[in-house]
Amino acid sequence: MGPKIIVATCSLNQWALDFEGNLERILESIRVAKQKGATLRVEDTDASIIFLKEILIYIPGKCLEKYCSLRRPIIFCSISECKHSSIDLPVAHKSVRYNCRIIVLNGKILLIRPKMFLANDGNYRELRYFVPWSPSQYVEEYRLPRIISDITGQATVPIGDAVVSTFDTCVGVELCEELFTPNSPHISMGLDGVEIFTNSSGSHHELRKLHRRIDLIKEATLKNGGVYLYANQQGCDGDRLYYDGCALIAVNGQIIVQGSQFSLRDVEVITAVVDIEDVRSHRVQSSRGMQAVITPSYRRIEAHIELSQEMDPKRFRPTKPVSEYYHTPEQEIALGPACWLWDYLRRSKTSGYFLPLSGGIDSCATATIVYSMCRLVVDAVAKQNAQVIEDARRIAGEEKDSDYIPTDPKEFANRVFHTCYMGTENSSKETRERAKNLANSIGSYHIDLNMDDVVTSVHALFNLVTKKIPKFRVNGGTEVENLALQNIQARLRMVLAYLFAQLLPWARNRSGALLVLGSSNVDECLRGYLTKYDCSSADLNPIGAISKTDLRKFIAYAKSEFDIPILDEFLNSVPTAELEPITSDYVQADEVDMGMTYDELSVFGRLRKIERCGPFSMFSKLVYEWGPALRPSEIASKVKRFFFYYSVNRHKMTTLTPSYHAETYSPDDNRFDLRPFLYNTAWSWQFKKVDSLAIDLEKGET
Template identity: 60%
Template sequence: MAHFVTIATCNLNQWALDFEGNRDRILESIRVAKSKGAKLRVGPELEICGYGCLDHFGENDLYEQSWQMYGEILNHPDTDNIILDIGMPIIHKSIKYNCRVISFNKKILLIRPKLHLANDGNYREMRYFTPWNRPKYHETFYLPREIKNITHQTSVPIGDCVIETMDTKIGAETCEELFTPQSPHIAMALDGVEIFTNSSGSHHELRKLDVRMELISGASKKCGGVYVYANQKGCDGDRLYYDGCACIILNGQILAQGQQFSLDDVEVVTATINLNDIRSYRNQKSAALQSTASENPYHSVFVDFEMSPPALVFDPSVKPTEPRPARYHKPEEEIALGPACWLWDYLRRSKTGGFFLPLSGGIDSCATAVIVHSMCRLVVKSIDAGNEQVLQDLRALTKSKDFHPKLSQTVASRLFYTSYMGTENSSKETRERARDLAAKIGANHVDLNMDSVVSSVVSLFEVATGKKPIFKIFGGSQTENLALQNIQARLRMILSYLFAQLLPWTKGREGGLLVLGSANVDECLRGYLTKYDCSSADLNPIGGISKTDLKAFIKWAEKKFNIPILKEFIEATPTAELEPITKDYVQSDEVDMGMTYEELSAFGKLRKVDKCGPKAMFVKLYHEWSRPPYNYSAEVIAEKVKKFYFFYAINRHKMTTMTPSYHAEQYSPDDNRFDLRPFLINPRFPLASKNIDSIVSEINQRNRYHEPRAKVEEKKQNGLFVPKNEEVD
């Protein structure tokens, strides 16, 4: 007879330090899970306080308030008759741990601390917590007074243990433990655990979901079992977007998968499994059975509860969930959805009046505007689907209790403001592109010229110093040329904040606007922007996205969102338009930078992801760029690497003040969280440069020997006569 068990996992949009809101979302997920017949509910990592509390984890108040909320959850009548796996931080013997608290019917069964902590990239868990690096070891934890009054327990086990019900065994992993070489689920499987839970705070990066899904699938494929994955979803107050995808996988096959991007605060995913399918699968794995003898058993905490109906009871309405393929978004869709959801969370939680964007007519600000358009589309779609929370949030933002939009443009007309801040160096084409795009997506657009403001600042300098700077194209120096460009860029930042504060007022609306920046990850890496220019803003949704990906996104959005004007943005030459346009000269970004955006992406990935210094980068690029389609010489590659590191180094200080950006690329140069490197270093990298020059010399010497030989061999292969004097020894 089958042993059917229904299991629930969830994506929750938790917010750091929003204890009562987090509590309510947890309770809602439990209610939904029970309504679907689930006997086990698994939630995200640190769901009670929010994953991204950062240095607030050093405050004792946070732990006391977490226990306060946990007590209210535990004592709530909706939490009866279901096993709950809930994440919260706990202090044990004066040491802070990232824990899972597993309970049933107002009794805490086990506190399971995280064994392996995430401590690279965006994660600093070792700064806040201590790993429980004692596998299969447990101690006694004495409960706080307020919890004792609810559970009538004095103490509970804390440590690396498992839960045993009347019909199965459950083991818990937490996030990073899935990615470690000795993942706990392997030892648990060998000790008879059939249900593995994993509660995560995993963030979105472009093209990375498949890696996570393969690991989750592999976790149950090797030893058999059901793997139940829960994750945070949304922006919990920082640069990351947690991308959900809660899932349930049985013996390596996906049964259920939640959404990666949505505006739903609570999403519960369930599946019904047959425990006998796990046992049959394991009976075929003789190697695993042979290994069990060498494994020390886990301490099991027994709970007098049967998750499956009695074996003799047959209910034809209960049937196992069928496997299904994994669902992935294309990178263009990820750009459209991830930053859009992140912006919505930031907007509704900051309770401001909307967004302001300096819309230049270039592809970067265009991409930012289209992401806001995507956000507006998601808002309308969620409202049409009956999401009352989104509708309430929108009405609160617009201060309109009856607002019920049917079009994304209607939402944009209340939340989105743009401005083209032109000068005499601006072109008619960029001005028209900005105007047409704003009209298509419904933004409130202001078209202005700021020449008088620029002239006033230059005149002020001339009066104060007696010297007037002029552009290089008219005979000025490079110093004058750069200063005159920076004046325009910085004045746009000042005007942006002026307009962000006052534009809603001009329409009789309350509140200010969040200013959006639009510097892409490649320009940030190269430092191709002015410090404190219009890239200095409140938020930057594209600051972690490459120029190449942005172009692909705009090309996709042109057809997907039916915005024909986007084609003109794709075809236009990227230009800052900060220098005068003449018959013989138009400023070009790639010419100014001395490298292409494609090359910048390669430099960025090698520097950050592959951890290459200048010499290692040159060696890797030589093997790639010395052959088609590049066919670069060793000298050219060496020069490009040196130039990149020079400009990266002299502009590194700009990263200390960059606008908080949506994190989407592993090679993001964000100084504040992700890329911890000094901002004052020798830009010449003298030793590395000498080493590169030495390798170039060796390559050239070898080529001088091999090239004649190669030409002779080519002639022979083609049947041509080779004179004696051309033969190479």
């Protein structure tokens, strides 16, 4: 029997600049881990690194002082001793800023471990603030600022890529992005004898992403052996990203404990009993030993503690492997954006959400996600989540000493969710009825209005000034007239949405204001099939990075899971903006207007963003994938049409409503997307090459 260690890792709902709240959640997770008998604990990466000067001054001077004076373990730590801890801090060394873990034992700093590989693509730009540490396995001495030196009594401490050696094992640090790199530090650390790897991460949720994260963690210890403690942040950190938690513990390539992926709990701690002898046994193969003896050694920082402890073998057996659990994409849509909306609502101190409910599937999906949020709140309340109860009472407009408890999602939705059907003469009876019936099914406070008088007033103003009367296309108008008449309806809906969002609580004799929700899906945004500053312009958009295909699957799932039969009518309806008059032989349809299907748009989006395809390379791929169904000239026409409209509408992407980030190919990352928003929409050379290849291919077919 080898030494047994109870290890813990956790997910915390941290928030940028909430120093006191973040510290309290850290201490709460320590209390929970201690109650479970853990002697080693890992937590997720701390809140966003912004306002660097404030953080550099405040955290070391205040929080670190509290950490050391309390002798509390913070990030990876010996809880039995209550003295071994580590925290995330930006550190300036030789006038260069590094993103670091600071490891503390018994009130003394053992090591400052800078991050060596920085996330700098997609949603992240760590290089804006920090420089990666280089080279690997290099250590220097760091002179502590007086504010820290006065606390610890130390003049200098090691800074660099080192590991911590205890009496019974060796612990290494891998930071967030470092797990995702090809030559991850755990490879060389494991070969040099590190047996426990700790990773404090801030990995955001994307649909179908968890598989990759779990595969990487399993692979980290499958060939090399070891215990991997993975902590991940959870919650909305005031951004478009939602950190989905799902803390993990793996041993020798197998997951032994998996935390929840979506939760309204602010603190979640998972523990496991591990036998270090299992790691040593896993490493006995001679080929590994051959590589180990030629691997450069890490500097070992001595920690005079022992993590293992005597345990009753009847009560504490090594934790057995479990089968990993994955949510389906439909479940992820139901849970991720709902948790994000709840965090945003409770932290913004507003009174609820307002949604223009059109009777189409996109606004239907948004409304259903809000209803899912209400279900999660009621479920958390039933589990006695004190923080959720407090937040729910405040948002619902109840006094602090109220005994209000939300027990029914529909009742709670009626308090915090407001929907409105904004009809015109171009709206159909069917969409109006669907919107009303959905509102009744989920409990939202619903209003139904006709805005024809408002639209007519704008038309009259234009006629007064120009002496001209624009007409719809079906009435003989030009394309320019037709588009302008559609857009004025859409933009007026935005104005009315904000009017009602600000005044509806007042009209209901309640305080506060509402956040306006948008409902444009990722495919419409990519194609630019939306009116700039219409009701797609809002405060938040839960579905702005979710494809129409996935939204339809989500609605089908929610129909049975949430018991909302009316959702079937939305699934069977034809997507339409209802901005043009309906005649006996014409009904506006989105896919006809766009000249491509939503499924095709999803393919275009992934090829453009994820596989970095331009017009010619996209056509070259699709001519093989779509060849059996479409002729090369038809594929060429669709590709050119997509790139033309993507380019000509690129300016709309800079004004997109902040959206829940759910897909890598979404265009909502305008703050980080450094490409221009004014393209040469003709794509002259590329389109000529596409046409030339299409002609050659069709000649070959004949």
